[in-house]
Amino acid sequence: MLPYVGDFATAIKQQARNINVVIAYKNSDSYIFLQKDNIQSLTYNAKADKALGGVVKKVCDIKAMYNEYTTNLTKGTPINLYYRCGEGGVCKKALLYISQVKVNKISKIIIIEAKDYLSYIEDIATLPMMKNTDLLTYEKTVFAQLGYSYTIDSSVVNPKLTLGYPVSTKLLDTFEEMAEANQAIFDFGFNTTYQLTLPFNLPSTFSMPMIGDYITPSDGFELHIKKFGFSNPVDTLDVDSDLINFEIDDDSSDQYEDVKVSLFFPSSSEQxxxxxxxxxxxxxxxxxxxxxxxxxxxxxxxxxxxxxxxxxxxxxxxxxxxxxxxxxxxxxxxxxxxxxxxxxISTATLKDTDTDSNIKQVSNMYIQGASVYDTEIFKHPNCTLKTFGNPLYEVGDTIRCAPYDVLILEENLVFSGGLKCTLKGVAKDNEIN
Incomplete structure (x- = not known):
């Protein structure tokens, strides 16, 4: 669950609420804040695959007025996405990078697409290769070479590696494989030491000089590596007041009776x-x-x-x-x-493979040493929740909707004056399990 200031957590749960969206970005020697009087609509989507772990991929589509406050929004510009609710309540949602800009000067509309850092950069610099190490040591070496600051949950899985090497020249592919082997979520977000303070009487468009009165928006990210799986619920949703609809998916194609995690054995044959x-x-x-x-x-x-x-x-x-x-x-x-x-190493073998269709087989190039994995995510059905929207939720959070605990895999927030949300995830029935 995301951090917040003020009364955001209680205000966002009220039946009558006044919610605002804020886009902040650096422009020369000032920070520009765009709000709902300038933003016609905004859709934010964050998702991870149904797997032991993965990378959170984020995209934000913004439709805004094209004027003096938006003319400097170009490809590569970092933007900060916030939601505001209540008396001074603020939630800092995401740090994104503009990937596309389209302008209609006749209708004075600007259409912006922004993505998380990893989805934005696509390709990678050269990554190191190591022998006889463990995954976390190898990852820290990779992050240091790339110049990333990071935080790592001490409870993530850390298999031994005979050979550590990048999966491909695409950083997303390599990080997806690492995240699964860690049973973790890789999430590019704000630096954890960065605290948000905004003046609460912001007009709809506001230019704030970079002075010491306020802590300014962030222009840099931090990679958060967090344990992935069902956990203590961060919130409980009331069927009558918080939910519009809740459905369990009848499709059982990615639900299994048993799961086996194979060991990957890279060879060290002659050069x-x-x-x-x-x-x-x-x-x-x-x-x-x-x-x-x-x-x-x-x-x-x-x-x-x-x-x-x-x-x-x-x-x-x-x-x-x-x-x-x-x-x-x-x-x-x-x-x-x-x-x-x-x-x-293309002839690497997998131990304990199984062809039974009711058994999920997990194979990963970084699972080279015996490790314990929680495979519960594959044993429960998918679900969809339509709600009034709470930006504090993150992919990887567990929320309770009795009798189910739901592990969130996708969040889709739509703002167009008001806020609504669709959540997708995996539902564990506490009355059965």
Whole structure:
């Protein structure tokens, strides 16, 4: 459940409530605050897959007036999303990055799409590879190389690793695999030390100088790694006052009688060639892309051999491919051949596999050592709740709707003057289980 200030938690549960949405962003030497008189509609969606763990993916679609307060909203701008309710109640919801902007100057409307950091960046920098370690140590090494600040719940699962390596050149794919092996939620959010204070008499559009009177919005994120699974409910929903509708999904295609978590055994066979690339580099060029070596199978690349001296300007490496760019300070063209060598781990075996359709088989490249996992999420049906909306809920929270406990997997908040919400998750019947 998200932190808040003032009386937000009680005000948001009232039958008659005055709720406002706030978008804050940095503009030169001021912070601009957009509110509901300027925002026509806003839809916020956060979701994670039904798995042992995963990455929370967030997207926000905003329709607002196009005026002096919104003209500087461009791709890459970090925005802070807040909800306000009650006498000074504020909930800080998400830090997002603008991914798309469309402007209709005739109708004076701006359409904005913003995403969480991980969904926004898509590709990754080069990640390290390690041997004979554990998952948390490897993750901390990765986060340090990427320059991320982070918090890690001490109760997440931490399997031993024979080989630690990125799943692919897509950071989202690698983090999804890590999160499942941790049985955790990876969530990019506000720094935990950042506290929210806003003047409570904000007009609908407000420019606030960066002075010491108020703690300003955040321009940076922190990666939160939190234990995932059913837990003590953060809130109880009353069927008569909090819920519009509650449905249990009849589809049982992702509900299983038993779940088996297999161990992944990467081999450490002799080094082999993973592929090569040749190119002619023109004279006097900078950041010339040589090409990509596609490994075909899952590999652990270790060393690249060149047939001549090269000045590498940039490179991207994963367990599936290697690509790089070079500089050539000479006026003469240069022929280059590069060959990558490494370990073939595509023949890794899984222990305790099962083909029974009533048994869920979990396989993960980071589950290389025996660990204990709570597989309860796969043994209960999906459900959908339509509510009046409470922005304090997060993906990964458990809420109670008697006789069920619901683990939230998706939240869809729609604001258009008022607020409504659809929650999706997994429902555990406490009268049966």
């Amino acid at each position: 082999k060639s993973l592929g090569k690339v040749t190119a002619t580099v023109p004279g006097s060029v900078v950041d010339y892309n040589i090409g990509t070596i596609d490994f075909g199978n899952t590999m652990m690349p270790q060393i690249c051999v060149f047939d001549d001296m090269v000045d590498i300007s940039d490179y991207t490496i994963g367990s599936d491919s290697f690509s790089f760019s070079v500089n050539n300070s000479s006026v003469l063209a240069k022929n280059i051949e590069a060959e990558m060598y490494g370990l073939d």
